[in-house]
Amino acid sequence: MGIFVTPDYHFELTTDHTSYLFNVLESGDLGHVYYGPKLAWPNYANLEANEFRMVMPVLRPDTPEFSLDNLKQEYPSYGHGDFRYPAYQITYPDGSRISEFQYDHYAIVRGKTALPHFPSAFSDGDQDDVETLTVYLEDKTAKLSLALNYSVFPHQDVIVRSAAFTNTGTGSVTLDAAGSFAVDLPSSCFDLYQLSGAWARERHLYHRPLTRGIQSVSSTRNSSSAQQNPFIALGSKQIDDANGAVYGFSLIYSGSFLAQAEVDYYDTTRVTMGINPFDFVWQLAPEESFQTPEGILTYSDQGWNGMSDNFHQFLTHHLLPQRWVNQDRPILINNWEATYFNFNEEKLVALGEKAKALGIELLVLDDGWFGKRNDATTSLGDWEANLAKLPNGLAGLSKKIHGLGLKFGLWFEPEMVSQESNLYKAHPDWVIHVPNRRMTPSRNQFVLDFSRTEVIDYLYRAMSQAIQEAQLDYIKWDMNRHITELYSLALPPEREKELGYRYIQGVYQLYERLTTAFPDVLFESCASGGGRFDPGLLYYAPQAWTSDDTDAMERLKIQWGTSLVYPLSTMGAHVSAVPNHQTRRITSLKTRAEVAYFGLLGYELDITKLSLADETTIKDQIRFYKTHRTLLQHGKFIRLVSPYANDGNVTAWMVISPDGTEAIAARYQVLAEPNPDYHWLKFTGLDPQAVYTINGQGQYGGDELMSAGLFIPQLFDIRKARDPSFDQKHSFDFSSALFLIKRVAPR
Ligand code: DGJ
Numbered sequence: 062m063g064i065f066v067t068p069d070y071h072f073e074l075t076t077d078h079t080s081y082l083f084n085v086l087e088s089g090d091l092g093h094v095y096y097g098p099k100l101a102w103p104n105y106a107n108l109e110a111n112e113f114r115m116v117m118p119v120l121r122p123d124t125p126e127f128s129l130d131n132l133k134q135e136y137p138s139y140g141h142g143d144f145r146y147p148a149y150q151i152t153y154p155d156g157s158r159i160s161e162f163q164y165d166h167y168a169i170v171r172g173k174t175a176l177p178h179f180p181s182a183f184s185d186g187d188q189d190d191v192e193t194l195t196v197y198l199e200d201k202t203a204k205l206s207l208a209l210n211y212s213v214f215p216h217q218d219v220i221v222r223s224a225a226f227t228n229t230g231t232g233s234v235t236l237d238a239a240g241s242f243a244v245d246l247p248s249s250c251f252d253l254y255q256l257s258g259a260w261a262r263e264r265h266l267y268h269r270p271l272t273r274g275i276q277s278v279s280s281t282r283n284s285s286s287a288q289q290n291p292f293i294a295l296g297s298k299q300i301d302d303a304n305g306a307v308y309g310f311s312l313i314y315s316g317s318f319l320a321q322a323e324v325d326y327y328d329t330t331r332v333t334m335g336i337n338p339f340d341f342v343w344q345l346a347p348e349e350s351f352q353t354p355e356g357i358l359t360y361s362d363q364g365w366n367g368m369s370d371n372f373h374q375f376l377t378h379h380l381l382p383q384r385w386v387n388q389d390r391p392i393l394i395n396n397w398e399a400t401y402f403n404f405n406e407e408k409l410v411a412l413g414e415k416a417k418a419l420g421i422e423l424l425v426l427d428d429g430w431f432g433k434r435n436d437a438t439t440s441l442g443d444w445e446a447n448l449a450k451l452p453n454g455l456a457g458l459s460k461k462i463h464g465l466g467l468k469f470g471l472w473f474e475p476e477m478v479s480q481e482s483n484l485y486k487a488h489p490d491w492v493i494h495v496p497n498r499r500m501t502p503s504r505n506q507f508v509l510d511f512s513r514t515e516v517i518d519y520l521y522r523a524m525s526q527a528i529q530e531a532q533l534d535y536i537k538w539d540m541n542r543h544i545t546e547l548y549s550l551a552l553p554p555e556r557e558k559e560l561g562y563r564y565i566q567g568v569y570q571l572y573e574r575l576t577t578a579f580p581d582v583l584f585e586s587c588a589s590g591g592g593r594f595d596p597g598l599l600y601y602a603p604q605a606w607t608s609d610d611t612d613a614m615e616r617l618k619i620q621w622g623t624s625l626v627y628p629l630s631t632m633g634a635h636v637s638a639v640p641n642h643q644t645r646r647i648t649s650l651k652t653r654a655e656v657a658y659f660g661l662l663g664y665e666l667d668i669t670k671l672s673l674a675d676e677t678t679i680k681d682q683i684r685f686y687k688t689h690r691t692l693l694q695h696g697k698f699i700r701l702v703s704p705y706a707n708d709g710n711v712t713a714w715m716v717i718s719p720d721g722t723e724a725i726a727a728r729y730q731v732l733a734e735p736n737p738d739y740h741w742l743k744f745t746g747l748d749p750q751a752v753y754t755i756n757g758q759g760q761y762g763g764d765e766l767m768s769a770g771l772f773i774p775q776l777f778d779i780r781k782a783r784d785p786s787f788d789q790k791h792s793f794d795f796s797s798a799l800f801l802i803k804r805v806a807p808r
Pocket of ligand 1 (some may be wrong): 065541
């Protein structure tokens, strides 16, 4: 039983390893009690810790120790004595901003149904022990009701929370802020971790100690963004990959968000997360409801691997499209870095022929196939084949690619329009902009107003037609700029601040219509690389292009950071040419592939120009990946050595099969070292009682591999340099090694 309610209204939410407790306070507000390791017998008086302090506002003189100022709260409001930042804020028609939501009743149901037309968690009906509690509160004066939803996913140690406001009165009210959840933790003895970056440097891991006051991570870009991912974690001071307490928080939303930790005057830490209240206001008319996006809360005392496994299992089983989730994903060739805009049908067919010979399964035709697009200045919005490049149209090309025995995929950037396009000429009003104000192009393009149904309808028609014409198997949905001059010509003035949220709803709507009409088309999301890699989009598109930065060494940090929340089955990872197009670094084909194996393998280089040796190497790589694909895409991912630790010179990670019989580990070293220290690689997650071989050699006890580790010989024995047969140009920088670990016998 995941949810239990005591007769005096203490709500106990229990997962396999955690407890989440809250209660109805004597004032009718909801108080937060505890979130953390599972408690068998909570002592509520102890956990609530309610005592008199000087200078605190009290609701009733006869209970001087009862103040919202110092109590932990569940979904706090502003104005009745709690001076910390609230979870929501409402302005009433008389200009007042004081809300009084008081407990009314609750309901518990088995399972969790997805929210209509919005990305959200779901359960497998009766089969997975998921339960949902909704606590209803009423503000009788304002005639508003508030439903707080809690779904308990016991086996992933996850609780999903959201809030829904309903106006049961006769006048409109204004929602100025509507967070998805708040949780008050009793101390600030944590570091705040975040995944931040920029284009080509997405999701690097940063941390800072929590300190009194507010620390936050947010986006104002109307996109979750490469700059900040909608994720924060509070990690204990001693955390490492395998040990230590950590709270992880994420949001099923792709627009502007705010994640905040506020440490108050008594060392309590309030975490809130949701739609960014900056530039957001929602008019809640009579009989209307506003449902917030869902927040994901998890706790683990098993360090980063514990937290990320909770996220991975949860996203895999309860958020990603189940049509794709357990399917092995195709190895693809993408023509972007192979040709950029400079291709024609002949070139694509040549790429396809070589791809087939190498063992590749899907050809993705990237940007430049439509309108008159030969560079980044024109044609976005005109989703019809460029006949100068593709004289037989999409159908003709697709027939040839399919005829080779390959799947065929196409790039779109549906949310955008170029000024030089038929679409712009026909519908200049569909562009997000403010009349008589400067318009700010980015990559020469503007953003379509996705709050307008006619825009979604147009794109649905255009994309459906292309899907049918080309019999598409795959779509890469790109998004290459953030919104400026946020304003819709279709919304009334008082609703303009709803546009950011309505825009993202439009994106979800188009995804929903397309994925429903074409369930067999695999979608990959993209935003100048990994600029919108978030749980919201993963609900529709089970994979995302991780980063435009394909340099193997750079990818270590990007893929490591990404993997903290997102499973390997979501991360596009391509082998590209050297010198690398983003860094000019030269790494070996071996290292490039051994990084890309830990994700969804693709190739993004001109494979028609390979040397014979590289061709043979790539064939072997693809054979290797296919042999181990299920393990590499769907195995349990475990981080071993962090690129963010020490000097970052060594990174190591592994995947292990669910039954523990096989694992593949990789160790990467950025720079070679002369006469190095002795290195050992310690594995995690093996059976201490079992015996393993590594790369078919030796016999090692699981206990030894985990406690002492595997000895890693130096990369370069100095005597080799004096050997005349040694390739004097060989570099040991940017090296990688794979370890195939097989259980041979229980001891
Ligand atoms: C940005 C993407 O990240 C690239 O992979 C490529 O699709 C380009 N856009 C095309 O314009």
